[in-house]
Amino acid sequence: MYNPVNGKPDRMHVGARVLDMHNWIEIDKFYNEDISLKRKLLQERRDRVFVSTPEGDAGSIEVLDELLAYLPNRYPNEWSAPISVDHQLHPLEAASLLVQEDLCLMTQRGQDWVLTAGSICFPSRWDPRDKIGKSLLGIHEPVPHYVEKIGVATQSLFDKMSVDRPMWRVNWTIMDTPDLHQPVPVRRADSINVTKENLPDHLYFRRERQTLRKFPKSGDILFTIRTYTNTLAQAALDFPEFRANLGKTLGGATPEMIDYKGWVSIMNDMQEWSASAL
């Protein structure tokens, strides 16, 4: 589906494009499975996957209302209107149980955009409890090069967002597990003994399709994160150039980034696997 590994050396960039509103939310054959997992996590580990502050209440209600209008219209076969939701739940939690995406609500506070509510069942090795109430800079504090490479551009993207012009971008990494729920900020990929031979079946190409949409009443911005993951072997089948391009793209990663992404122990093998592509 999404393949941001294009053979250009990895350089951190915002890479945001205008989103056709019709494609705001994506639904695929894993819908029921993903929603069941979310429901389970929200029941059993609510404090770890759901965060909110009163500042995010108005925006959360708006997000839920927009989804209730959008989904039956965009996916008439999957939904026959009206959708019933549990109004006992926080509106962003109710919203998140309708879609496979994780939802992060950002509210403007002075100059800053702050995370005021989030339903994040499928984090890519971060803990939502560390991020609630933080600004874009605070949220990205562990990310090497964020400040010098994209801090200003990301802030400006948020400041300039308009209601009728949603945006989207893709983030990617390589991990040693297909599990969507990765709440612990580990910086390594050594849970299995990866070799050049077994690597294509044991490492996963994890992509996040992220969207940004501003809402008219609250002025809040919803950041959605939809996570897709396949083995490197599958990615090589899906995208003909992926295997050859991977090494070239990885070649641009700085030591700090390699450490942050947890690639230290697998970097050489990934490079060799890529270099031996036909």
Ligand code: HEM
């Ligand atoms: C267009 C806007 C944004 C850009 C360009 C951006 C960019 C990035 C980049 C480059 C990374 C490093 C990880 C990687 O490359 O895989 C990252 C990590 C992250 N981003 Fe963003 N981001 C944006 C918006 C947001 C928003 C709105 C949130 C709100 C929750 C967020 C939450 C995070 C978190 C939690 C991490 C992981 C940080 C950690 O390791 O603790 N990002 N982001």
